[in-house]
Amino acid sequence: MFDLLRSFFRKWLARKAPLELSYSKISAYRFCPWKYKLLYHDGRRVPPNPHISLGQSVHKALEEFHKREGKTLDELLEAYDKVWVNEGFQNPQQTQHFYEKGEKMLRQYIDWFHLRKSEVVAVEREFRFPVGTRILRGMIDRIDRLPDDTYEVIDYKTHAEMWEQSRIDSDLQLTLYSIGCRQLMKAEPSLLSYFFLAHNKVVTTARSSVQYREAIAEFESGAEKIEAGSFPPDVSKCPRCDFKSTCAYSSDKAPKGNGKSKL
Structure with a gap:
């Protein structure tokens, strides 16, 4: 109803x-x-999955980092940990795998950002x-x-x-x-x-x-x-x-x- x-x-x-x-x-x-x-x-919601959660987490981390005018890797990784979306993962091992993928992206990103x-x-x-x-x-x-x-x-x-x-x-x-x-x-x-x-x-x-x-x-x-x-x-x-x-x-x-x- x-x-x-x-x-x-x-x-x-x-x-x-x-x-x-x-x-x-x-x-x-x-x-x-x-x-x-x-x-x-109909208002149906896409079921959560690891790829969606990773994308949301990385986007939110970069948003918070830049809105706070962050400069350092530590600030970026702190934002990432804070906004991590822990949905759609099958087990803790899969969660850790995707978390580390996102962390690697951000570590590479900060080097690019510093050269801008x-x-x-x-x-x-x-x-x-x-x-x-x-x-x-x-x-x-x-x-x-x-x-x-x-x-x-x-x-x-x-x-x-x-x-x-x-x-x-x-x-x-x-x-x-x-x-x-x-x-x-x-x-x-x-x-x-x-x-x-x-x-x-x-x-x-x-x-x-x-x-x-x-x-x-x-x-x-x-x-x-x-x-x-x-x-x-x-x-x-x-x-x-x-x-x-x-x-x-x-x-x-x-x-x-x-x-x-x-x-």
């Missing part, structure tokens, strides 16, 4: 307010529209602005002011996969964050960077006006489908989905309906 009331309340609120979309929401819809519905209309000649001007900075009748929002990990007085957007990645330059050059998240930075700083960032902490490697790119237009077009296209209540399940994604063991449309179960939802 509580779940039904919660779902009804979410849908009622959605009718009263303009649709707000972040990159995370757009990404969920691109991955599988039905997963988007489970997450953002830029100024950290924003940490976990939210942007939110209208795009037509909808709202685009996001949270930027970090914005630096460079020596030439331009800005660099930096987003931390803790996963093991190292992306190719071509993927980063066309990545939607960085494009939207660049637009967000323009709104926040009143200037276009000259650099957009992913810091792949597991590899201790920063990969940098930039964006063109054409890419900005394409990103906004994709935002609007996704928003129209979401507002129309179109949530067809993409069963090809089931093996990589967080809800594969509980979703009614999981590829090892018989599908029900067509994913059309009236909001």
